[in-house]
Amino acid sequence: MDTDVATTPVKPAPVRAGAQSDSQLGDRVFHLLCLAGALTVGVLLLLVLWQLLKGSHLSLQKFGLKFFTSSHWNPVTDEFGALPFIFGTVISSLIALLIAVPLGVGTAIYLTDLAPVKLRQPMTSLIEMLAAVPSVVWGLWGLFVLMPLLRENVYPILQKWLGFLPLFQGPIYGIGLLTSGVILAIMILPIVTSVSREVLRSVPNLQREAAYALGATRWEVTRIAVLSYARRGLFGAAVLGLGRAIGETMAVTMVIGNTPFIGLSLFHPASTLASGIANEFTEATSDLYLSSLFELGLVLLGVTILVNILAQVMVRAFTTAETRRVA
Amino acid sequence: MKNLLTKSLVAAVGLSVAIGCSQKQEVVKAQTLINGAGSSFDNPAFMMWKDAYSKHDKDVQINYQSVGSGAGIKQLTSQTVDFGASDAPMTDEAMKAAPGKILHIPVVAGAVAVTYNIPGSPKLKLDESTLAGIYLGEITKWNDAKIASLNEGVKLPDTSIIVVHRSDGSGTSFIFTDYLSTVNKEWAAKVGKNTSVNWPAGVGGKGNEGVAGQVKQLPGAIGYVELAYAKQNKLPVADLKNAAGKFIAPSPESVSEAMATATIPDDFRFSMVNAPGEGSYPIAGASWVLLYEKQSDAKKGKILVNFLKWCVTEGQKMSPQLDYAPLPDSVQQRAVKLLDTVK
Numbered sequence: 001m002d003t004d005v006a007t008t009p010v011k012p013a014p015v016r017a018g019a020q021s022d023s024q025l026g027d028r029v030f031h032l033l034c035l036a037g038a039l040t041v042g043v044l045l046l047l048v049l050w051q052l053l054k055g056s057h058l059s060l061q062k063f064g065l066k067f068f069t070s071s072h073w074n075p076v077t078d079e080f081g082a083l084p085f086i087f088g089t090v091i092s093s094l095i096a097l098l099i100a101v102p103l104g105v106g107t108a109i110y111l112t113d114l115a116p117v118k119l120r121q122p123m124t125s126l127i128e129m130l131a132a133v134p135s136v137v138w139g140l141w142g143l144f145v146l147m148p149l150l151r152e153n154v155y156p157i158l159q160k161w162l163g164f165l166p167l168f169q170g171p172i173y174g175i176g177l178l179t180s181g182v183i184l185a186i187m188i189l190p191i192v193t194s195v196s197r198e199v200l201r202s203v204p205n206l207q208r209e210a211a212y213a214l215g216a217t218r219w220e221v222t223r224i225a226v227l228s229y230a231r232r233g234l235f236g237a238a239v240l241g242l243g244r245a246i247g248e249t250m251a252v253t254m255v256i257g258n259t260p261f262i263g264l265s266l267f268h269p270a271s272t273l274a275s276g277i278a279n280e281f282t283e284a285t286s287d288l289y290l291s292s293l294f295e296l297g298l299v300l301l302g303v304t305i306l307v308n309i310l311a312q313v314m315v316r317a318f319t320t321a322e323t324r325r326v327a
Numbered sequence: 328m329k330n331l332l333t334k335s336l337v338a339a340v341g342l343s344v345a346i347g348c349s350q351k352q353e354v355v356k357a358q359t360l361i362n363g364a365g366s367s368f369d370n371p372a373f374m375m376w377k378d379a380y381s382k383h384d385k386d387v388q389i390n391y392q393s394v395g396s397g398a399g400i401k402q403l404t405s406q407t408v409d410f411g412a413s414d415a416p417m418t419d420e421a422m423k424a425a426p427g428k429i430l431h432i433p434v435v436a437g438a439v440a441v442t443y444n445i446p447g448s449p450k451l452k453l454d455e456s457t458l459a460g461i462y463l464g465e466i467t468k469w470n471d472a473k474i475a476s477l478n479e480g481v482k483l484p485d486t487s488i489i490v491v492h493r494s495d496g497s498g499t500s501f502i503f504t505d506y507l508s509t510v511n512k513e514w515a516a517k518v519g520k521n522t523s524v525n526w527p528a529g530v531g532g533k534g535n536e537g538v539a540g541q542v543k544q545l546p547g548a549i550g551y552v553e554l555a556y557a558k559q560n561k562l563p564v565a566d567l568k569n570a571a572g573k574f575i576a577p578s579p580e581s582v583s584e585a586m587a588t589a590t591i592p593d594d595f596r597f598s599m600v601n602a603p604g605e606g607s608y609p610i611a612g613a614s615w616v617l618l619y620e621k622q623s624d625a626k627k628g629k630i631l632v633n634f635l636k637w638c639v640t641e642g643q644k645m646s647p648q649l650d651y652a653p654l655p656d657s658v659q660q661r662a663v664k665l666l667d668t669v670k
Contacts, residue, residue, distance in 0.1 A: 072525070073525060074524070074525035075496070075521050075522070075523045075524060075525070076518065076519035076520070076521045076524050076525065077519070140540075143540055143541070143544060144540070144544065147544060148544060171487065173489060173530055173545060174544065174545060175530055175541065175545075176530075253494070253533050253537075254532075254533065254537065254540075257530035257531060258494030258530065258531030258532070258533070259526065259529070259530060259531055260525075269529075269530040269531070271494075271531075275494075278495075278533075279494045279495040279496070279523075279531070279533055280495060280496045280523055281496075282367075282394065282395030282397060282398060282495065282496060283395045283396055283397045283495065283496025283497055283498075283522040283523060284397050284496060284523075285396070285397045285400070285415070285418075285421070285496070285521070285522055290397070
């Protein structure tokens with residue numbers, strides 16, 4: 001990427017005039033096809049944006065910026081504000097990330113550096129199978145199996161030991177922000193793990209061998225030679241997971257409790273942008289109501305883009321600091 | 328197992344025969360296709376009716392999309408379907424936005440049952456002020472004096488009540504909030520009625536199955552579901568005090584009674600909650616087919632009217648199979664009369 005030699009096309013020496021023009025035509029077609037493919041993505045995104053803007057025009061006009069700051073969501077009086085949905089989306093995704101990233105990266109380290117070679121492939125396949133479970137199944141499992149388990153065995157303990165924090169106060173319903181965060185964590189675990197695994201595998205063995213040669217322990221090798229080398233890639237894995245968590249709908253809808261809420265307690269039911277849209281779209285009766293749901297979609301797109309930009313900026317800040325330190 | 332096998336075999340044979348027939352007919356004479364869209368509550372009824380009606384009149388094919396009441400009204404307004412179906416009557420505003428006069432024809436009626444999760448699932452009795460108090464978040468314990476006084480002899484636990492409501496917009500929520508708004512001033516002022524409202528308390532579940540699932544999973548929970556769903560899943564349901572002061576269990580009969588005693592205006596945009604009849608269940612509602620009074624295609628319009636007339640008369644005999652309440656005779660006659668005015 002940063003070497004000019006690799007990117008400058010090297011002209012092949014002309015062999016026969018006819019053959020050359022043939023290959024040039026082929027190249028041109030190939031180039032155009034790839035360009036069309038790349039453009040499709042951009043065009044699709046623009047079309048989505050245009051449609052969302054068109055759909056949400058009524059609500060944009062009526063509420064303006066108040067849509068982002070108001071926490072009232074009342075279909076009866078036609079007052080709509082997106083803040084509780086943004087809150088629910090961001091918090092549940094962050095909880096998911098807090099759980100899934102250490103777990104995913106840990107699994108990836110085990111799979112690339114520590115596990116017996118025989119175990120590596122079967123375990124990888126197992127984790128990738130998690131990704132194939134449909135999200136509604138996760139939701140049902142979350143509601144009927146995981147939620148009662150957490151409510152009876154985990155949350156009371158959390159409240160007992162960490163109850164002095166406002167995060168763990170209030171009545172325990174079972175469904176709510178924390179439960180949806182846990183379900184999301186399980187759902188993004190496969191992508192975080194497999195991307196982290198690829199990243200760790202791309203760390204040159206020379207790095208590890210050099211560290212071992214210096215007499216480092218396994219933990220030191222992992223920390224110094226592997227993790228710090230792979231930091232940027234691991235960050236990317238987390239961002240991919242976050243992207244998935246933000247947009248997840250069905251499973252969250254089933255375990256989050258679907259109440260527009262802003263507050264400190266993680267046990268409280270809440271609502272996310274995606275679940276709000278899924279819940280209310282079919283029966284939105286007034287035009288303004290429907291338009292506000294479109295605007296929720298617009299906000300969801302905005303939050304996703306914002307998170308990605310933020311992640312890019314953080315990665316850049318991270319890596320430049322790193323190179324400066326090394327230099 | 329054997330039974331199932333025979334059934335599916337019969338179904339497969341029937342299907343292939345049906346396909347064969349329709350192909351043959353296409354050659355001889357094109358079928359008239361009637362398109363409808365709307366309420367998912369009505370969907371089972373239309374599924375049943377369209378099969379039965381196709382035997383009755385082979386030249387008509389009914390196609391119903393279960394897309395939700397709101398979407399049904401939208402499609403009717405933009406004239407992409409021949410009829411719409413909605414669990415709530417259209418507002419004056421929405422009627423004005425349509426390009427022509429729209430008629431409301433009631434086709435099915437149902438009830439909303441109140442279900443709960445308390446140890447032993449005893450039969451509970453509730454009245455309008457307790458139910459409103461619970462959903463407003465003012466009554467928070469099962470052994471509250473108000474609930475206890477209605478249920479003498481029932482052992483009520485000292486647990487918190489967890490309110491469960493629908494999280495998706497739905498006709499069931501409309502009927503339920505319509506009832507609470509009618510019987511409770513505080514509810515009417517604070518919350519109001521709609522397919523989806525700003526709930527003052529509790530958690531939301533998506534669909535009947537979502538509400539039932541959460542009620543089942545949360546000890547001390549109370550929720551509301553369609554009667555058909557509660558019956559098919561054998562959920563415990565509460566008897567409710569009606570306008571006449573009697574405690575009535577939800578059933579097709581008590582809903583039909585409510586409809587027979589409710590005041591119904593000529594345009595059929597009525598509410599049948601808290602109906603005055605002795606045996607009427609108070610949280611009940613109808614679902615309407617919506618069509619234009621002036622049909623753009625007279626021939627097709629006639630076919631549609633014939634189908635709807637059949638639905639509100641012959642079709643009603645099949646309703647109890649699906650736990651819908653059949654329309655009372657008086658309503659059937661009035662609906663036919665209104666359908667006669669379609670041009």
